[in-house]
Structures are given as C-alpha cells and as structure tokens.
Amino acid sequence: MTVSDPVIRLENIYTAYEGADRPTLADISLSIGKGEFVVIGGPNGAGKTTLLETINGMLPITHGTAVVCGQNVRGDGVHVRCRVGYLLQNFTFDPLTPFTVEEVVLMGRFGMIGLFRKPGREDYEAVEKALQLLGIQNIATRPIGQLSGGQQQKVLLAQNLARNPEVLLLDEPFSNLDMFARESINALLAQLVGSGITVVIVSHAFDDLPDRPVRVVVMHDGKISLDRECHPAEVGQVIRNAGSVPRDA
Ligand SMILES: Nc1ncnc2c1ncn2[C@@H]1O[C@H](COP(=O)(O)OP(=O)(O)O)[C@@H](O)[C@H]1O
C-alpha cells in the first residue's frame, strides 16, 4: 500500500542474523503512516519478530533503506529507539528481580532522562499516567518478579507508554493475558491510535480489535505475502485466507 509521509518506511530491506546462510527478511518494502493500526500475521518462523526488530534498529540491515520517525535506522538506531516503544515477545522477569512496578515503568524514561540526571516531576507524572492507563496503580509498589505474566506484560506496556512513543511495536502482547485484560488493552490501543500513535502488533488474537480500519500485513518465509486494509471483524479471515494457520493461537 502507498502511504504519503510515512512514519515507517522500509525499502527493499534484507536482514540477516549473524552466521545465517541466507537473509531472514528478503526484499521487504513497507510504508506505514502516522496513526495506522497494523496487524502482522503469519506462521511461526515467518519473520514477524525479525521485522519488528528491524524497524527498531536492533538487527543488522544488509541492504535497503529504512527510515523510522525521520531517522535512518542504519546507523541511527539509538535515536529510533527513543521514539519507538517495543514490547518483546515472551519476556518475563526473574522472580528475584529487585525492582518494583513503578521503578520498572520509570526505567522507560531513562532514554529521555539521560543517564546522569535524576528523574523529575515530569518523569513521575509520566509514570503515574502510564500506570493509570493500564489500570495498575494498585500494584505500583509490588516487586515485578512476583507478578503474573499478564501483569508483567501490562507493566512493560506502561514502561513503553511512559516514554510517549510515536510508534508502538507489540510482539504477541496478548499471549499471557486473559479475555478481560485483552479487551481493556485493545480499548487502550484504540485510544492510542486515535491520538495519533502508530501501532504495529504481531498477534494471533483477533477478538475485540479496535473498531477502526485495520491494515493487515501477512508474512511467509521472510516476505510479505499480503498487505491490505480491512474491517476489524475480518482480520482473522483475511489472515487465514492468506494461507496462514496460526499454530500457537
Ligand atoms: N537470533 C537468531 N539467530 C538466527 N536465526 C534466527 C534468530 N531469531 C530468529 N531466527 C530465524 O529467523 C526466522 C524468523 O524468525 P522470527 O522473526 O522469530 O519469526 P516469527 O516471529 O514470525 O515466528 C526463523 O527461521 C528463525 O529461526
């Protein structure tokens, strides 16, 4: 799809993991506009996580042009990551992690605080707002390692939101969440997209998607096999029709 003034622009991108004998992403071109809601589908191993990490400047791009939030990803990944939130797939904290929920959310501000500045009022306000958005003020002083996987996912989302990102990349954020949490996070995502944040989400859960047009991008074997807009209720069908059978749905 063509997008004018994209916030994410990938052109003929090849990404290779170190030591791999062929590129994991091959000839990917994708433009995403401000405020778009994009669902990435496709089977395990298709390259969905690799695509998010490429956008975020975490993997070596061997060929092609990648510009995210006006920054060149090749060579300026740090600046890209200041403006992009990224929720990792299957990340959980060690039970002995010595930080509370509010400390973990405050860490989201470090990119903006700078290493040697003490957090100020603005930082604590951003933390408070993020805790509120996720409805987790009640666990703010609990040690992060002692929470459930779903609670930890919410905290990590709050950590990302505390940085006021322009783009939010979410890698299977619903995998540990129950139906109620999924509904409330989807409502939050709708709100974020409505406020102009671009959301790119890898997911196999298509219930309760925000009630707005959804851009569906399906990947197979390191390539984009489908890229179209559809109604939120059609997303599952569109991805299935593209030949993808989510094995871990
Ligand atoms: N760290 C890595 N080193 C080498 N190959 C990897 C690494 N991570 C993923 N891959 C390979 O890249 C391909 C795409 O993986 P991934 O992006 O994780 O797929 P998905 O998220 O769609 O399940 C797979 O073939 C996988 O084995």
Ligand SMILES: [Mg+2]
């Ligand atoms: Mg993945």
